[in-house]
Amino acid sequence: MPHRPGPAAAAGRDGRDRHRPAGGPQKELIERAYRTAEALGLQLWCQDEAGPYQAIPQPGPSWQPEGSPRRRPHEYVRGGTAKLLTLFRPATGEVRAEPVEHATNAVLHPWLKRELTAILAACSPPPATPPAGRRWADWDAFAATWGLDDRRPPLRVPLIWDTLAGHLSIELGRWLLDHGILPLYTPLAGSWLNLAESVQRILVRRALDGHHPETIQQLMGWLAETVRGWNADPTPFEWAGKRAARRRRARDRRHALGGSAGYSRRPICRRRHATAPSPNGVTHAY
Structure with missing residues (x-):
């Protein structure tokens, strides 16, 4: 099975071992x-x-007329809770989502398998001989040892998600590999690597901000309608992670020239290489 982030021992200031997630290579793989x-x-x-x-x-803004603020009830009955299961493709902006009352493995796993099967059906057929970049060995350091390229179908879909206990299921992991899906796990405190969280914030804000859903069915209905509205005109996302931003700033680093709008790609040398006395006794630098 593809590499999962696990604990790594590190020494703290007091000399005792600390267990920290060894997710560095996984972060680089997700960014790639x-x-x-x-x-x-x-x-x-x-x-x-x-x-x-x-x-x-x-909480949130509303479209009430000026001077007539929306009045909220001082007493209300809690109508339950809902969760939003989300699959997001950044390249096209497409969202596959379903509001549910519970996200247990009995609910999550069948939904994942159903949606991923539909995604695979829409993918182009894999080539008989996968080129470079489309082999398991190109994405997993242990693929050659496990013989994934010989015993599994060609890689077709990388799937980025977190380390939820339901995602670490052995049965689900085998199902993913048998269908050419590579799970990439975001490390602890690495939610910024998952663009599905970004689109979820947008959808939930559109669906619920400033409103009062009185029942769980009403709340789930609003979430589903917002997802349909998003898919009517989806917005693609592009990756611009912290490392990418730092590298771009380094490439674009410029040195301004005083008194003009020009710049140079390298600093101007200011060293005084040689000096020569003038007839009046003043030393000049060259």
Whole structure:
């Protein structure tokens, strides 16, 4: 099975071992997937479970006329909670989502298998001999040892998600490998690597901000309608991670020239290489 982030021992200031997630290589792999997967013919998807969201008055702006603010009830009955199961393809902006009351494995796993099967059906057929970048060995350091390229179907979909206990299921992991899906796990405190969380914030804000869902069915209905509205005109996302931003700033680093709008790509040398006395006794630098 592809590499999962695990604990690594590190010494603290007091000399005792600390267990920290060894997710560095996984972060680089996820960033590489965002940049190159679609260009290689692989459909990149992100997955997350948003919520729970309560059926109570939600904070946020409203379209009430000026001077007539929306009045919220001082007493209300909690109408339950809902979660939003989300699959997001950054390259096209497509969202596959379903509001549910519970996100247990009994609910999550069948939904994942159903949606991923539909995604695979829409993918182009894999080539008989996968080119460079589309082999398991190109994405997993242990693929050659496990013989994934010989015993599994060609790689077709990288899937970025977190380390939820349900995602670490052995049965689900085998199902993914048998269908050519490579799970990439975001490390601890690495939610910024999952673009599904970004689109979830937008969808939930549109659906609930400033409203008062009174029942769980009403809340789930609003979430589903917002997803349909998003898919009517989806917005593609592009990866611009922290490392990419730092590298871009380094490439674009320029040295301004005083008194003009020009610049140079390298600093102007200011060293005084040689001096020569003038007839009047003043020393000049060259």
